[in-house]
Amino acid sequence: VAVRQRPSGGERNWRPSGGERVGRRRYTLALLLLTAFTLLTLDVRGFAPLAAVRSAALAVSAPVGEVAAGAFRPLGDAWAGMSGGAELRRENEELRRRVEELDARVAHDAATETELARLRRAVDLPWAGGLGRVTAQVTSGPIADFDVTVELDKGSDAGIDVGMPVVVGAGLVGSVVQVSGGRTVVRLVSDRSSRVGVVTARVEGAPSAGERTGRPSAGERTTAEPALGLVEGRGERRGGVATGFDLTKPVPVGAVLVTAGTPGSRYPAGIPVGTVERVEVDDVASQQAADVRFAAPLDDLAFVTVLLHRPVS
Amino acid sequence: MGPTARLVRRVALVIVSAAVVQVAVVSAFPVAGVRPPVLVLVAIGAGLALGPGVGAGAGFAAGLTFDLLLSTPLGLCAGVFAVTGQLVARFRPSGRSVPRRTAGSVPWWHVALIGAGATVAAYLAVLVAGLLLAQRPLPTDGLVLALLVMAGAHGLCTPVAVRILAWAGAGDRAPAAVVARGR
Numbered sequence: 095v096a097v098r099q100r101p102s103g104g105e106r107n108w109r110p111s112g113g114e115r116v117g118r119r120r121y122t123l124a125l126l127l128l129t130a131f132t133l134l135t136l137d138v139r140g141f142a143p144l145a146a147v148r149s150a151a152l153a154v155s156a157p158v159g160e161v162a163a164g165a166f167r168p169l170g171d172a173w174a175g176m177s178g179g180a181e182l183r184r185e186n187e188e189l190r191r192r193v194e195e196l197d198a199r200v201a202h203d204a205a206t207e208t209e210l211a212r213l214r215r216a217v218d219l220p221w222a223g224g225l226g227r228v229t230a231q232v233t234s235g236p237i238a239d240f241d242v243t244v245e246l247d248k249g250s251d252a253g254i255d256v257g258m259p260v261v262v263g264a265g266l267v268g269s270v271v272q273v274s275g276g277r278t279v280v281r282l283v284s285d286r287s288s289r290v291g292v293v294t295a296r297v298e299g300a301p302s303a304g305e306r307t308g309r310p311s312a313g314e315r316t317t318a319e320p321a322l323g324l325v326e327g328r329g330e331r332r333g334g335v336a337t338g339f340d341l342t343k344p345v346p347v348g349a350v351l352v353t354a355g356t357p358g359s360r361y362p363a364g365i366p367v368g369t370v371e372r373v374e375v376d377d378v379a380s381q382q383a384a385d386v387r388f389a390a391p392l393d394d395l396a397f398v399t400v401l402l403h404r405p406v407s
Numbered sequence: 408m409g410p411t412a413r414l415v416r417r418v419a420l421v422i423v424s425a426a427v428v429q430v431a432v433v434s435a436f437p438v439a440g441v442r443p444p445v446l447v448l449v450a451i452g453a454g455l456a457l458g459p460g461v462g463a464g465a466g467f468a469a470g471l472t473f474d475l476l477l478s479t480p481l482g483l484c485a486g487v488f489a490v491t492g493q494l495v496a497r498f499r500p501s502g503r504s505v506p507r508r509t510a511g512s513v514p515w516w517h518v519a520l521i522g523a524g525a526t527v528a529a530y531l532a533v534l535v536a537g538l539l540l541a542q543r544p545l546p547t548d549g550l551v552l553a554l555l556v557m558a559g560a561h562g563l564c565t566p567v568a569v570r571i572l573a574w575a576g577a578g579d580r581a582p583a584a585v586v587a588r589g590r
Contacts, residue, residue, distance in 0.1 A: 118460070119459050119460045119463070119493065122460060122463060122464070123459075123463045123489060123490065123493050126463055126464070126467045126485075126486070126489040127486050127489060127490070129467075129482070129485075130467065130470075130471075130482035130483070130485040130486030130489065131482060131486065131540075132482070133471075133480075133481045133482030133485065134480045134481060134482035134483055134486070134540055134541065135482075136481075137480045137481040137482065138480050138540075138541050144481055147475070147481075148475060148481070151475035151476070152475075155426070155430055155475070155476055158427060158430050158431060159430045159431065159434065161431075162427075162430060162431030162432070162434075162435065163434075163435065165431075166431065166432065166435035166436070169435070169436070181440075234430075234434060235434060236434065236442065237429055237430050237433065237434040237442060237476060237477070238429065238433070238434075238442045238443075238444050238473070238476075238477060239441055239442050239443075239444070239553055240444070240473075240477050240479050240484070240533060240537075241477050241478050241479055243477070243478050271478045272478060279478055281478055286543060286544045286545070286546055287542075287543045287544065326544065328546065328548055329546045329548065329549065330548060330549070
């Protein structure tokens with residue numbers, strides 16, 4: 095490492111003292127931080143001109159990502175195969191195990207379908223019908239680890255707006271966070287800042303976690319009502335965590351969680367979000383929490399559907 | 408073209424190039440599922456090669472670009488990267504005590520270690536600032552792996568970044584430039 099000095103003509107004529115230089119640098123940094131904080135505050139509060147700037151930036155960067163994604167996809171797939179070899183083997187074993195489990199459950203599929211249809215009717219989940227839809231292609235995936243987003247090849251020209259839910263046949267993918275004329279950025283449900291209000295579509299008669307663990311809380315009793323909770327992403331594509339379930343409501347392992355569609359929610363009711371994999375009872379907070387496997391294949395999104403749904407406040 | 412205008416144009420070119428690399432290359436080739444933030448290298452490289460003032464300014468611009476590429480709140484990465492660019496200059500191998508016009512030399516891995524450490528610090532700062540200022544929850548899984556991958560990748564890339572930013576400042580009134588050389 096070599097340390098060089100490059101004096102210029104200006105330096106020869108005038109050079110501020112060390113104290114002046116340090117003071118000026120600190121002043122500059124303070125100014126930059128103030129600007130950053132102001133921008134952040136305005137952005138978090140939804141300042142419209144900043145949204146327009148984001149939209150313009152998206153319109154510029156999206157084609158680059160799209161072209162690059164097309165050009166590098168074969169290499170990227172090869173890279174993923176090389177760098178994720180151990181992970182793929184583990185996933186393969188896990189998938190084999192799950193296939194065996196699923197084979198064993200095939201016989202119950204018809205009954206489960208009937209049960210699910212009945213439960214949907216019970217909680218009034220008409221998400222599949224009535225809403226306008228725009229099908230779009232996923233053009234590129236996340237570009238860094240700070241957030242988990244994908245880009246779509248359609249935007250506001252197709253009627254898409256910020257906040258609209260994005261789904262595939264299997265369930266909820268995420269929601270629109272940025273949109274320009276021909277591009278859309280979707281924040282996946284797996285993103286750490288994603289929160290989705292859900293309700294259980296449980297199997298009738300299933301015990302609550304308190305009953306299963308033999309530690310029912312005082313006054314606990316199971317009811318036939320579905321449990322309300324909140325699914326949050328963990329930055330992982332496969333699963334998230336659901337919290338806030340009432341101890342008196344059953345949250346069986348294997349239960350399907352669907353969007354609750356509470357008034358003002360950005361998601362209409364009844365979109366499958368995931369399946370409960372593990373339930374824990376938090377006696378201190380008097381609630382149940384669950385590990386959730388997302389219903390949508392977030393690792394392998396090619397086409398998605400944007401539901402033209404606007405929340406009713 | 409004056410030296411300052413040339414510096415601004417070259418740093419802008421570096422930032423745009425880093426953004427293209429982030430969008431086109433890093434997103435397509437994650438390492439163990441981790442996509443390192445290339446743009447923070449601009450802040451680190453500028454701080455090391457061009458000093459704290461330029462480091463802060465370049466870091467701010469790089470962070471703002473990153474915020475526009477991501478869906479993070481505008482200003483989050485800008486503020487953190489500005490501080491990174493300013494502070495990383497304090498850890499230059501030569502420090503401020505090097506007499507003017509003096510060329511010292513330290514191993515390249517010294518610069519790499521600074522880059523790795525600054526990357527980890529900047530990443531954690533973005534997470535904490537996001538939590539405090541924008542209620543973005545902290546990651547619960549994979550944080551250590553992400554930090555290790557980023558530290559490794561940026562440790563290797565920092566000497567290159569320093570070289571590039573030194574080119575950006577060539578001919579400008581840089582207080583002290585650190586240029587990494589393999590030995």
